[in-house]
Amino acid sequence: GAVWFPKSIYDLDICCRRVIMYGAGLDADHPGFKDDEYRKRRMMFADIALNYKQGDPIPRVEYTAKETATWKIIYRKLRELHQKHACAEYLENFELLEQHCGYSDSNVPQLEDISNFLKSNYIFFLTGITKYVFAVKTGFRLRPVAGYLSARDFLAGLAFRVFNCTQYVRHHADPFYTPEPDTVHELMGHMALFADPDFAQFSQEIGLASLGTSDEDLSKLATLYFFSIEFGLCCVGHDRITNKPKYKIYGAGLLSSAGELQHAIGEKSEIIRFDPDRVVQQECLITTFQNAYFYTKNFDEAQQKLRYVFWKM
Ligand SMILES: Cc1ccccc1-c1ccccc1CNc1cnc(-c2ccc(C[C@H](N)C(=O)O)cc2)cn1
Numbered sequence: 001g002a003v004w005f006p007k008s009i010y011d012l013d014i015c016c017r018r019v020i021m022y023g024a025g026l027d028a029d030h031p032g033f034k035d036d037e038y039r040k041r042r043m044m045f046a047d048i049a050l051n052y053k054q055g056d057p058i059p060r061v062e063y064t065a066k067e068t069a070t071w072k073i074i075y076r077k078l079r080e081l082h083q084k085h086a087c088a089e090y091l092e093n094f095e096l097l098e099q100h101c102g103y104s105d106s107n108v109p110q111l112e113d114i115s116n117f118l119k120s121n122y123i124f125f126l127t128g129i130t131k132y133v134f135a136v137k138t139g140f141r142l143r144p145v146a147g148y149l150s151a152r153d154f155l156a157g158l159a160f161r162v163f164n165c166t167q168y169v170r171h172h173a174d175p176f177y178t179p180e181p182d183t184v185h186e187l188m189g190h191m192a193l194f195a196d197p198d199f200a201q202f203s204q205e206i207g208l209a210s211l212g213t214s215d216e217d218l219s220k221l222a223t224l225y226f227f228s229i230e231f232g233l234c235c236v237g238h239d240r241i242t243n244k245p246k247y248k249i250y251g252a253g254l255l256s257s258a259g260e261l262q263h264a265i266g267e268k269s270e271i272i273r274f275d276p277d278r279v280v281q282q283e284c285l286i287t288t289f290q291n292a293y294f295y296t297k298n299f300d301e302a303q304q305k306l307r308y309v310f311w312k313m
Pocket residue numbers: 020148149150151176177178179180181182184185219222223226230252253256257260284285286
């Protein structure tokens with residue numbers, strides 16, 4: 001029969017609790033695997049997520065000294081790399097997160113504060129003596145998740161402008177790359193761009209296209225999501241002398257990993273134009289750096305190309 005899909009934001013309580021891999025990265029080779037204290041901490045975060053209901057405030061977490069120390073190391077390294085390599089929209093909105101959501105190197109921000117910020121995103125314009133309050137409501141809201149959802153359940157959230165966010169911090173053993181999403185990835189990778197109206201629209205449209213679709217089309221949409229929202233680059237022009245393309249990063253999986261970010265903009269990585277028919281052929285690597293990355297001119301171009309794909313589905 002036809003595939004069920006959520007019809008209201010409250011239906012997300014059904015699909016966003018179907019975690020398919022607790023601590024996906026907690027395989028035998030994951031540094032957190034042998035650390036009992038870490039595994040116990042992870043179960044506390046899983047409980048918060050499994051008891052969460054749409055509309056609830058997201059419980060605040062008192063992060064430990066070790067988690068905050070890991071955050072500080074990563075925050076300082078990433079902020080240095082972002083100045084040179086993050087796209088303009090990311091950098092602009094990141095400043096708002098620092099001003100309104102407690103982002104700093106000594107504080108792990110709370111998901112509840114960012115969710116409230118995204119729901120009503122006020123940008124103040126100061127011109128002369130008048131101050132304009134300009135409310136940009138991307139309307140995105142967050143909900144805590146215990147680990148991996150299926151691609152279907154995860155993308156369904158985007159259709160309602162709901163982003164499923166992990167709340168635990170990666171193990172301190174390897175701060176610059178972790179094989180599974182963690183709250184550092186969500187906070188330093190995803191949040192800033194969900195404050196951008198074009199990016200929010202682009203994200204929601206992928207989610208809408210996924211509702212009730214076939215497994216084959218769903219897999220294509222998840223791959224398109226993966227190589228744009230998670231690992232996408234944009235080309236901002238060419239070097240005047242060498243005529244080499246200049247790339248900026250918008251993919252959250254790169255913006256949150258100092259290791260993979262430097263790999264992606266390094267000489268050895270393969271960067272291909274974002275054409276959906278080519279993107280869907282690329283394998284998504286879940287626990288290592290990608291074999292290739294895709295670039296688009298801007299979100300608008302990517303959105304137009306994706307709309308073409310949606311109407312063919
Ligand atoms: C394969 C799979 C399993 C479960 C749910 C969805 C999928 C699936 C299906 C099709 C396309 C992509 C996927 C997987 N999607 C994703 C999305 N994000 C990640 C991912 C993102 C960030 C990070 C952390 C980053 N490396 C860092 O160090 O900051 C680690 C993993 C990994 N996989």
